[in-house]
Amino acid sequence: MGEHVGAELELEVSNVAHGGVFVTRHEGRVVFVADTLPGERVRARVVDDAHDRFWRADTIAVLTASPDRQEHVWAEAAVDRAPGERAGGAEFGHIRPGRQRELKRQVLEENLRRMAGVDRPVPVAALPGPEDGTGWRTRVRLHADEDGRVGPYAARSHRVVEVADLPLATEGIRAVAPLGHRLPGAQGVQLIHPSTGGARLLPAGEDAGEAITERVGEREFRLDAGGFWQVHVAAAATLSDAVSRAVDGQLFDPAAANLDLYGGVGLLAAAVGDRFGPSTRITSVESSPRATEHAHENLADWVGATAVTARVDRYLSRLAGSASKAERARLQRGTVVLDPPRSGAGKDVVRSLAALGPAQLIYVACDPVALARDLGALVRNGYEVTSLEGFDLFPNTHHVEAVAALVRT
Numbered sequence: 001m002g003e004h005v006g007a008e009l010e011l012e013v014s015n016v017a018h019g020g021v022f023v024t025r026h027e028g029r030v031v032f033v034a035d036t037l038p039g040e041r042v043r044a045r046v047v048d049d050a051h052d053r054f055w056r057a058d059t060i061a062v063l064t065a066s067p068d069r070q071e072h073v074w075a076e077a078a079v080d081r082a083p084g085e086r087a088g089g090a091e092f093g094h095i096r097p098g099r100q101r102e103l104k105r106q107v108l109e110e111n112l113r114r115m116a117g118v119d120r121p122v123p124v125a126a127l128p129g130p131e132d133g134t135g136w137r138t139r140v141r142l143h144a145d146e147d148g149r150v151g152p153y154a155a156r157s158h159r160v161v162e163v164a165d166l167p168l169a170t171e172g173i174r175a176v177a178p179l180g181h182r183l184p185g186a187q188g189v190q191l192i193h194p195s196t197g198g199a200r201l202l203p204a205g206e207d208a209g210e211a212i213t214e215r216v217g218e219r220e221f222r223l224d225a226g227g228f229w230q231v232h233v234a235a236a237a238t239l240s241d242a243v244s245r246a247v248d249g250q251l252f253d254p255a256a257a258n259l260d261l262y263g264g265v266g267l268l269a270a271a272v273g274d275r276f277g278p279s280t281r282i283t284s285v286e287s288s289p290r291a292t293e294h295a296h297e298n299l300a301d302w303v304g305a306t307a308v309t310a311r312v313d314r315y316l317s318r319l320a321g322s323a324s325k326a327e328r329a330r331l332q333r334g335t336v337v338l339d340p341p342r343s344g345a346g347k348d349v350v351r352s353l354a355a356l357g358p359a360q361l362i363y364v365a366c367d368p369v370a371l372a373r374d375l376g377a378l379v380r381n382g383y384e385v386t387s388l389e390g391f392d393l394f395p396n397t398h399h400v401e402a403v404a405a406l407v408r409t
């Protein structure tokens with residue numbers, strides 16, 4: 001292995017794969033290629049031949065362009081730069097926005113069909129904002145290399161590339177980003193642009209205790225400046241609406257043991273509470289103690305809302321093991337919202353959920369493969385998918401968000 005790295009191949013692109021790369025074949029072997037799209041013919045250079053069944057390659061020239069190819073929204077990420085010099089984080093920026101959403105839809109649908117046996121359309125909706133998918137990012141991390149040069153990492157690497165602009169970021173972030181500066185000795189910076197107050201710069205890695213306020217509709221949420229918040233300017237409102245809509249009102253019991261798992265500062269618990277009123281009982285479970293402190297404050301309008309600091313897997317296995325008969329019955333009448341990180345909820349959490357048997361689940365996912373894996377396990381354990389929606393929360397990247405509703409059968 002290794003002897004093919006550097007080889008240049010002419011490849012026909014047939015399909016989109018998970019992870020922002022595209023499927024081609026060379027002498028019977030799959031080659032995953034970046035910076036292209038289906039229908040194109042490209043010259044690509046092999047960068048990884050370590051696996052038996054597939055290689056990876058970078059596009060170095062487009063021989064036949066797709067009609068859906070556009071000028072890249074970020075010049076410094078475009079295919080006319082050497083692959084190692086292309087800025088990372090905008091790997092779909094060369095594709096017309098409508099086609100980007102079609103490709104994301106395809107990745108969602110194919111994984112759900114293959115891994116979960118769920119065969120249904122999952123259209124991916126655009127969020128409000130510029131049609132070219134720029135100006136949405138309210139959180140940006142820039143890195144500094146050993147010479148203090150500041151910038152994003154190059155695609156699929158940990159090499160800092162210097163850039164003149166950050167077109168996916170909000171205007172506010174673009175104005176304060178220290179592009180072209182040197183930060184010797186620093187790891188990098190985090191740039192954040194809350195919906196109240198201006199954009200600001202935090203040293204990377206610092207657990208900034210400073211609190212900020214995010215506004216979603218009429219409601220305000222307090223959180224740490226460096227803490228988790230949905231990244232797209234319109235994401236928090238979009239997901240709140242989607243989750244609220246996904247809950248089946250006939251199955252919802254405000255007095256049941258409702259849960260908001262991976263709750264952060266309580267955004268989705270509040271969405272459920274806003275729909276079902278001040279008596280709604282819901283517990284937000286989150287591993288970050290700082291986030292749960294804020295969640296307590298953010299959920300103060302609901303007397304039945306609480307936030308606990310715990311790992312979801314441990315919290316649920318404890319419940320599954322030790323809940324009283326009455327508590328078990330309240331859990332079975334409950335609605336569970338879960339919004340796990342990219343790796344998904346995983347086997348243990350799914351097993352506990354299946355054992356506890358809540359009436360309905362609303363699964364918010366940022367990774368189609370992890371979603372499909374977990375939905376597959378839930379479907380095999382007595383749940384049925386009743387709705388599925390996709391959202392283009394990360395335009396010009398390959399990332400996509402989905403909200404699935406499941407009911408116990």
Ligand SMILES: C[S@@+](CC[C@H](N)C(=O)[O-])C[C@H]1O[C@@H](n2cnc3c(N)ncnc32)[C@H](O)[C@@H]1O
Pocket residue numbers: 228229230262263264265266267268285286287288291310311312313339340341
């Ligand atoms: C995708 S975020 C969702 C947060 C929140 N639902 C929102 O929309 O703002 C996932 C959250 O899960 C938390 N988290 C990650 N792993 C966890 C675990 N094993 N148990 C509990 N929380 C976890 C993270 O700290 C983060 O706040």
